[in-house]
Amino acid sequence: MSVSLSQKTLDPAELRPLGSKDPSWGRLAAPNPLVRVIKGLLRAAYQEKLSIISLIVFFLLWEGVCYFKIIGPYQLAPPSKVLKLLIAKLATQNPDGAYLWAHALSSLGLALSGFGAATLFGVPLGLLMGWYPRLNHLVRPVFDLLRPIPPIAWIPLAIIWLGIGGVAKGFIIFLAAFVPGVINSFTGARLTNPVLVRVAKIHGASDFTAFWRIGVPSAAPMIFTGLRLSLNAAWTTLVAAELVAASQGLGFMIQMGRRLARPDIVIVGMLTIGLLGAFLSWILSKIERSFFAGRAS
Amino acid sequence: MTPEPQTPDPAKRSNPAAKTPKAVKVLVRNLTKSFGSLLVLDNLNFVVYAGELLCLVGPTGCGKTTFLNCLTGFLPLTAGEILVDGQKASFKKGDLGFVFQESSTIPWLTVYDNVAFGLKIKKTPPEVIKERVERILTVVGLNPFKDLYPRELSASLDQRVALAREFATQPNLLLMDEPYGQLDIKLRYYLEDELRRIQEREGTTVAFVTHNIEEAVYLADRILVLTQKPATIKEEVIVTLPRPRRFDDPSFVAIRDQVTAAIQWW
Incomplete structure (x- = not known):
């Protein structure tokens, strides 16, 4: 009886959260490496890469707003143009008179x-x-x-x-x-x-x-x-x-x-x-x- | 503690001295101090002899710290006078030492520079500073820690740095204001032994304020018992027990009980 009790408490499947259907939950070695990789990627994206994603989205939106002329070229310049000018301004005095x-x-x-x-x-x-x-x-x-x-x-x-x-x-x-x-x-x-x-x-x-x-x-x-x-x-x-x-x-x-x-x-x-x-x-x-x-x- | 076989003798050496008339280091005459209408020290008269370790014992809040602040000249006296070597006591001469109850190490200086601090203030020549600091660091066993900063030290090491700093300046008079009050009992015993050892070696005059009766009996050549505020001197106890003293020695216990009885104001 004591044996069955200890087996029962040691079974990780029994320890998974209520309502979780994932059979891999709590297993010492996950059976499917693909699942692990995908999960890992998602977690990394959520935790660490989140800020990079938001930056990329920001610049894409900015570029898009200019590209589709939602905001006119005399009001806003796209990031690509800004970057080009930033580099060019190192070597040219035009049009504002100085490098x-x-x-x-x-x-x-x-x-x-x-x-x-x-x-x-x-x-x-x-x-x-x-x-x-x-x-x-x-x-x-x-x-x-x-x-x-x-x-x-x-x-x-x-x-x-x-x-x-x-x-x-x-x-x-x-x-x-x-x-x-x-x-x-x-x-x-x-x-x-x-x-x-x-x-x-x-x-x-x-x-x-x-x-x-x-x-x-x-x-x-x-x-x-x-x-x-x-x-x-x-x-x-x-x-x-x-x-x-x-x-x-x-x-x-x-x-x-x-x-x-x-x-x-x-x-x-x-x-x-x-x-x-x-x-x-x-x-x-x-x-x-x-x-x-x-x-x- | 001390390696030489003849060191049990310092206690005996100091005992005969107790019988011969000693030079007066500090003379306190009619000392009165009040804060507004609050009378704290009431007409104190006593002397501190050169080279002795005098303990001032009294209930907490009786004015012990006020007395030390009068002695250093940080507080003006209401009446009376305090003379050190026949001259008005003042910190401005810079020949005093003071070990505080709270931590007084300088956080941005290493242990070595903390110990050298007093000497640097006094503009002591660098080679003298080096020699004295290195000697005192060895005496108090701080050599392994000399490059550390105070925050890296335990409370007892920290207090040893403060003690070493004061001894390094070779003060004319060393004042200690419940310096070991914050430490646990084992460290206190250790530092008390250390204080005694350095004090005998350097021949420093020490006025040690404490509310711990056992500590006073353990350390002192002489104990002055102060009353509750306004403080007057209730009793003088001369302690001639040989050293090292033992807390369970019957004569130690007898003196301790005598002081305890004297201190009771209830």
Whole structure:
């Protein structure tokens, strides 16, 4: 009796879900390799390849919409044409006056100088505000007053003050990148573990030495968060800043594409901005990772 | 624990010293501290002798940590004075050591750099830092872990790093605020032995705050029993038991019971 009982519980067919008619369910070796392959493919398609399928469908729909002129050629360019132009623009200045890489370099220079200046001023200011309450009380009201103003709203004033050159554009980007740099560095310095500050002070560290040896490294993860947000803000403000009159740059290229009714140029510009932005974030995260090697952040 | 055959003697060495008059390291005179209307320390008067391990025992919340914060100068005194080597006590001179109750290792530094941290703050010459850090790492047995970061350490190793950091600076006075309160009993015994061993070797003066009576009797040359807040000194107990001390030694138990009786405020 006990034998029959154990046989019964060990039979995998008995263990298959209620209502399942599949006789192979629970078998140690599936009898039909074809069934296994098909099942495996379906599972892979559902789990991992799903995103690839959605991308393929997206591009096919896009191409189809253009091919069948559902959206006219002056409104939208098909991906095939965009790709062709992307490659061609590496070697031609037509019709917007510069090579793609020249536009990209110009924009990169602008965004990075704004971002760099914002980091140079914003991070130390935020850290010091977080460490010295008096400085915080002094600077905070003005900072909080100006913080909610979108950087783009500064464009008219920037033009009045600084003209239409690179400085005005850099100023707009600076404003965009400055705020997250300050706020995150401030928070980082504020969150310093007071016990560690005492460790430094008990050994005779001045307030500034404690700030430098404990406060700044302790804030480092938050500083990097700020840098990432700053870079993001700088890059997203780029197109708006290049509206201020430009003769080069990705924002300018997009504008030219609109004026020439060439949606392919617009899309190539958009794509380049997106790819370069992703590339910059990637570089920053690489730097961050090598900086924090061995340390939990 | 210690390899040399003559090491059972340090206890005996320190005992005769207890009879000869000792130099005063810390002089606490009429120390009073209140936070607003809350009186925490009420007119404390006592001394800490050079080279001794003094335990301050009292019920939780009686003001032991407040006392240490007054001693370091982190808190201003309401009345009275604390003199270290005849001068007003202050952390600003940088000759104190402090082991905290909570973890105080610096998370972004390796064990080695953590131990070197105090010396670096003091701008000690690099070759001196190297020599002292390597010596103290060997003494506390942290050599195999010197390249690890604090998050990779257990709680007891972490506290040993903090202890090693303080000893590396060769402090004039080492203050310990319930440093082993978070550890389990076995690790505590181990670290207590270790503290005693290094303290004797370095001749450091230690003020050790704890609410654990057994720990105090095990470690101390002298115990001051504090009352419930506002804290005053209720009793002084001089512990002359030979070392290593045993928890089941009848004279150990007798002292422990004496301190326990003194600490009871109910």
